[in-house]
Amino acid sequence: MTPRLREFWVLLLLSAALAACGEKIAIPEAVGIPVVSDYVEQQSWSLTDPVDVIESNGRILVLEQGPGTLTKYSTSQKPLLVVDGLISPTAMFVDRPLRRIVVAEDDGNGNVALSIFDLNDLNPLGRVDLAGRVSSATGVAANGELVFVSDPDSGVVHRLRWTDAASGWLVDEGLVCTDQGSRESPQFIFEPAGLGLDDQGFLLICDADTTRNWVVRFDPVAPEGDSLATGRAVEFRSLACPTPPVQSFVLGSAPGCGEVFEPGTSSGLGGLAAPLGLTLDSEGRIYVADSINGRVQRFETDGSFDLVLGDGAGGVPGLEAPTRVASWLGITSRGGIPVVIPGARIYVVDRSTREIRIFEDRRWTEFQDDA
Numbered sequence: 462m463t464p465r466l467r468e469f470w471v472l473l474l475l476s477a478a479l480a481a482c483g484e485k486i487a488i489p490e491a492v493g494i495p496v497v498s499d500y501v502e503q504q505s506w507s508l509t510d511p512v513d514v515i516e517s518n519g520r521i522l523v524l525e526q527g528p529g530t531l532t533k534y535s536t537s538q539k540p541l542l543v544v545d546g547l548i549s550p551t552a553m554f555v556d557r558p559l560r561r562i563v564v565a566e567d568d569g570n571g572n573v574a575l576s577i578f579d580l581n582d583l584n585p586l587g588r589v590d591l592a593g594r595v596s597s598a599t600g601v602a603a604n605g606e607l608v609f610v611s612d613p614d615s616g617v618v619h620r621l622r623w624t625d626a627a628s629g630w631l632v633d634e635g636l637v638c639t640d641q642g643s644r645e646s647p648q649f650i651f652e653p654a655g656l657g658l659d660d661q662g663f664l665l666i667c668d669a670d671t672t673r674n675w676v677v678r679f680d681p682v683a684p685e686g687d688s689l690a691t692g693r694a695v696e697f698r699s700l701a702c703p704t705p706p707v708q709s710f711v712l713g714s715a716p717g718c719g720e721v722f723e724p725g726t727s728s729g730l731g732g733l734a735a736p737l738g739l740t741l742d743s744e745g746r747i748y749v750a751d752s753i754n755g756r757v758q759r760f761e762t763d764g765s766f767d768l769v770l771g772d773g774a775g776g777v778p779g780l781e782a783p784t785r786v787a788s789w790l791g792i793t794s795r796g797g798i799p800v801v802i803p804g805a806r807i808y809v810v811d812r813s814t815r816e817i818r819i820f821e822d823r824r825w826t827e828f829q830d831d832a
Contacts, residue, residue, distance in 0.1 A: 558605030616640030655738035697764030731766030
């Protein structure tokens with residue numbers, strides 16, 4: 462389902478709910494995507510040791526490494542459910558088709574595991590020991606059939622397939638990508654970090670390698686007849702060149718038509734320095750935690766730079782070391798008319814300050830004040 466189609470169904474369901482309550486059906490109103498001037502930073506959310514954050518169905522999931530906890534919060538930051546006993550958790554992902562939360566654990570000594578929880582009540586569903594199969598885990602993603610794990614120590618992204626508990630929950634299905642190639646080519650990933658999945662099923666991979674600093678989009682499905690083969694990079698945009706340049710495939714600074722590859726970070730708008738995490742909003746726009754530059758950048762679906770958050774502009778303290786980011790879809794109403802704001806709130810994990818910074822669309826706040 463495309464982002465716009467999903468948004469249409471959200472609006473339709475809201476209208477149906479109003480009708481079921483005897484209310485006159487109002488035509489839903491979709492408020493445009495926020496621009497940078499729409500965002501106002503809310504009070505920072507201080508925690509013990511946050512490493513990841515995800516929004517799901519109006520609830521905020523927070524993973525903390527030091528205490529080894531997974532907590533479900535309301536949007537007012539009230540804890541609702543807590544799971545403890547996790548061993549050095551590093552990343553999580555909501556497998557929406559199966560309504561599961563997949564948490565990666567990595568103690569730094571080669572002991573890697575995935576713990577699986579029910580999305581609704583956080584009840585444990587299983588735990589998969591990946592020691593000997595996966596060396597490290599800095600990112601995880603899942604789509605109902607496949608599970609992907611970033612393994613920077615091995616320079617690969619693993620592809621695994623769900624199976625039954627008796628078979629060990631997950632079976633290996635080769636690699637999406639490796640570091641066994643040219644650093645100038647987007648077909649390889651050298652330091653995989655955060656992962657994301659778009660509505661076309663493509664896998665977005667943060668490559669924090671200091672010579673590259675890119676986000677690359679891969680087709681994660683192996684070629685037919687060869688389940689162990691790696692995937693291939695997929696273009697964000699087509700440029701008028703005899704052969705597709707690197708710039709077509711990546712978010713971040715990369716050579717365009719006829720340009721020479723120059724390794725290193727970039728602090729310019731649209732450039733990245735050690736991207737570590739990403740998320741997508743309901744319109745498919747991509748938010749990237751640009752860690753060394755201390756900011757979050759948003760990109761359009763075609764990979765073009767859109768806006769920057771947390772860079773310290775306007776006297777607001779800048780982000781120090783953003784590592785993960787989550788986007789929240791605001792749904793409210795005004796005068797009986799449902800209103801949807803994609804990216805109404807952006808949650809950013811700042812590991813340096815051990816906070817979650819919150820950027821909220823001022824229009825969302827205004828709607829609440831009018832209610």
